[in-house]
Each structure stands twice: as structure tokens, then as C-alpha cells.
Amino acid sequence: MKAIAVRPPNKNSVHLAELPMPTLDMVPNGHGVLAKVLKVGVDATDREINEGLYGNPPDGSDFLVIGHEIFAQVVEVGPLVKRVQPGDLVACTVRRPGGSIYDQIGRNDITSEEVYYERGINLRHGYLTEYFVDEQRYFVKIPKGLSHLGVLAEPASVVAKGIEQAYLAQQRLQIWEPQRAFVLGAGQIGLLAAMMLRLRGLEVFTFAYTKAEGNLKAEIAEQYGSHYISTQEKSPADVAKEVGRPDVIFEATGRSEHAFGAMSYLGLNGALIWSSVTGSNTEVTVPGDKINLEWVLGNKLLVGTVNGNWRHFEIGISDLALGEQMFPGVTEQILTHPVDGLENFQQMMELLESGKCLKVFVNVADEE
Numbered sequence: 001m002k003a004i005a006v007r008p009p010n011k012n013s014v015h016l017a018e019l020p021m022p023t024l025d026m027v028p029n030g031h032g033v034l035a036k037v038l039k040v041g042v043d044a045t046d047r048e049i050n051e052g053l054y055g056n057p058p059d060g061s062d063f064l065v066i067g068h069e070i071f072a073q074v075v076e077v078g079p080l081v082k083r084v085q086p087g088d089l090v091a092c093t094v095r096r097p098g099g100s101i102y103d104q105i106g107r108n109d110i111t112s113e114e115v116y117y118e119r120g121i122n123l124r125h126g127y128l129t130e131y132f133v134d135e136q137r138y139f140v141k142i143p144k145g146l147s148h149l150g151v152l153a154e155p156a157s158v159v160a161k162g163i164e165q166a167y168l169a170q171q172r173l174q175i176w177e178p179q180r181a182f183v184l185g186a187g188q189i190g191l192l193a194a195m196m197l198r199l200r201g202l203e204v205f206t207f208a209y210t211k212a213e214g215n216l217k218a219e220i221a222e223q224y225g226s227h228y229i230s231t232q233e234k235s236p237a238d239v240a241k242e243v244g245r246p247d248v249i250f251e252a253t254g255r256s257e258h259a260f261g262a263m264s265y266l267g268l269n270g271a272l273i274w275s276s277v278t279g280s281n282t283e284v285t286v287p288g289d290k291i292n293l294e295w296v297l298g299n300k301l302l303v304g305t306v307n308g309n310w311r312h313f314e315i316g317i318s319d320l321a322l323g324e325q326m327f328p329g330v331t332e333q334i335l336t337h338p339v340d341g342l343e344n345f346q347q348m349m350e351l352l353e354s355g356k357c358l359k360v361f362v363n364v365a366d367e368e
Helices: 042-048 144-171 190-198 216-223 234-243 257-266 288-297 310-327 343-355
Strands: 001-007 015-018 032-044 070-076 088-091 117-120 131-135 140-141 180-184 203-208 227-230 248-251 271-276 299-306 338-340 358-365
Touching: 001 042, 001 190, 001 343, 015 140, 015 144, 032 088, 042 234, 042 343, 070 131, 070 144, 117 343, 140 144, 140 180, 140 190, 140 310, 144 203, 144 248, 144 271, 144 299, 144 310, 180 190, 180 234, 180 257, 190 310, 203 234, 234 257, 248 257, 257 271, 338 343, 343 358
Parallel strands: 180 203, 180 248, 203 227, 248 271, 271 299, 338 358
Antiparallel strands: 001 015, 032 070, 032 131, 032 358, 070 088, 088 140
16 A cells, blocks of 8 residues: 655655555454544644654664544454444544553653654654554544544644643642633644634634735634734734733744743743744744743743643544534634645645645545
């Protein structure tokens, strides 16, 4: 069967590879699930792996199948599988366990080991292929009525995890009722963050560089009820002076200067959530003494989010469903650039490299 793969750390090595058809016996003890790939979302992670910035193939392979944002349909299950059945629509988590105590209790997403295993990213093949087999514990069901948004399950899980982790950590304050949130960035993560924070009753301000007029990202943000602001016109720090400092900042820019800059205008007792994974060697300068003083005296919190576990997938899928009820038809507008077929991998990569696409995804097969 076909697969889109790279040869890290070689730059621009994306190619069409061949894999053997997977079988249920690849997972021991009857817990295997065979799934047909329907759609796979791709993002900056896939582009950066193709640029040779990170990623490693599985042991015994000279290539890595990329793609970690999966929407699939179950084809066959092992005799002890209870979580899903043939015909179910599913997403699948990304990180696989190592040997730490966190991995052993099913919290692979917060492993304490330096070496990590992620499908499509590091040491495990990804989902840009025709079929795959995995253990039932990594699958999350998606309602058929939400199939048009199924490919957003993985990014939604990342946002859900960040918000959940912030709220859990803020229990230290005993009473925390955030009212205002700034979302930095209006890519898929930023827009999903705006939607999820609106669902939780916050007033949301979404910041991105592009001006609002004729801008789809601005239209989507505003349809969620968020205030869209171009940083060409006002900085987040300026808006904080006008409306008050935010209780929550969700950073999704991919730029370290914005991630660190957010520290300077977060409100007292506030939570800053970083979702960017920056792959370059950029150095930034910040007013360290001022930030240190304000953060210590102001009881501020910083938390990072990446690679949710199955529970975060369930929260994210629930939020996608509720968002569809509260803001009908809005979230689907994020899915801007479909690519039909694995054989069109060059088109997929060109769209990613253009930097002009809100969301690129590959249509691999039709739902049965």
C-alpha cells in the first residue's frame, strides 16, 4: 500500500513509499484494530520534518511515514476489542508509551523520558497511508454527524488539553473565574482555541498579523464571537491597556518572540498557555527583571500543551460537537485546502510551504 514518507534528517526528502498491508496480529493478545484512513490533516510539523529540523524513522526503517492528524474508519477488530467495532469513525492518539511511570499509567502525553515515540513524528510511522493497525486503547470514536470535522480531532485535543491543564492548575487559587482571554495566532489551533474559550463563557480577543478586511481567519474568529485584531494596527499589550489585562492567554503563533512577549501583559493570577513548537534557533530579548517580579508577586502560571491523550481527544471532540451547535457551519470553514490522494504529496507539501493555507488535509478514501 502507498504512504507519504520522508528520510530524516535529509531535507526535502518527501516521497511516495510502499508499505505491506498491516494485519491484526501486529498487536498481541487480541487487542488490535485495523482502520482505513479517510483523511489526514497536515501542518507545520510535517513541513518542518521534511525540512530536516527533527524526526526519526522507526528502528529498522530508513524512512518515516508522516501525518499525525488522523480521521479513519474501523475495518476489523481483534477478539478482545470492546472500545470500537467495524464501521465506527475514529481518531487516534499520537504519542506511544516509553518506560516512565507516566507511560505505564497511560499518560504517554506527559512522559518524563527524553526519547519519545510519536506516530508520524518520531520513531513511529504516521497515518499518511491507506490502512494502519494499532491497539484499541488509542482509538477515540467520532459521531457520524461530526464526520465533516473528524480530521480536526487531533488539533482540537491539543487545545482542549491546554485549557484543561490551565484550569486544573488554577485550582491552586481556590476561586478562579476568568473573564477575558487573548488568543495569539489565527491558524487552526488559534481559531479552535477561540471557539473553545467562547464556549466556556470568556470574552475573547484574537490577534493575528493580517488585517481583518477580506480575511477568512478574521471572519471565522468573529463568527465565534471573538474580537479579531490585526497586530499591524494594535498590539496585544496596547489592547490590554484599553480593556484590561487578560486572565488567559492562549499562544499559537509559532513565534518565540510572541510566546515570551505574552508574559509582559498577562493579568494577575493569570494563565499563559503555550502551544507553539518552535523548531529554529531564534533568540529573543525580554525584560527579565520586570517579568520575574510581576510573575512572582502576581501568582502567574505558564503551561505548555502538546499531544493529548484519549481523554483530551474526547474533550476536543465534544467541544467540536458543541461548537457546531452554537456556531453552525463555522468550524468547517477552517478546512480550506483539500488534496485528493496520497500520490499528490508534492501538491500537499507545496501548499504547506506556501504559508498561505489555513488548513491542508489529504483525502485518502471515502467513508463506507
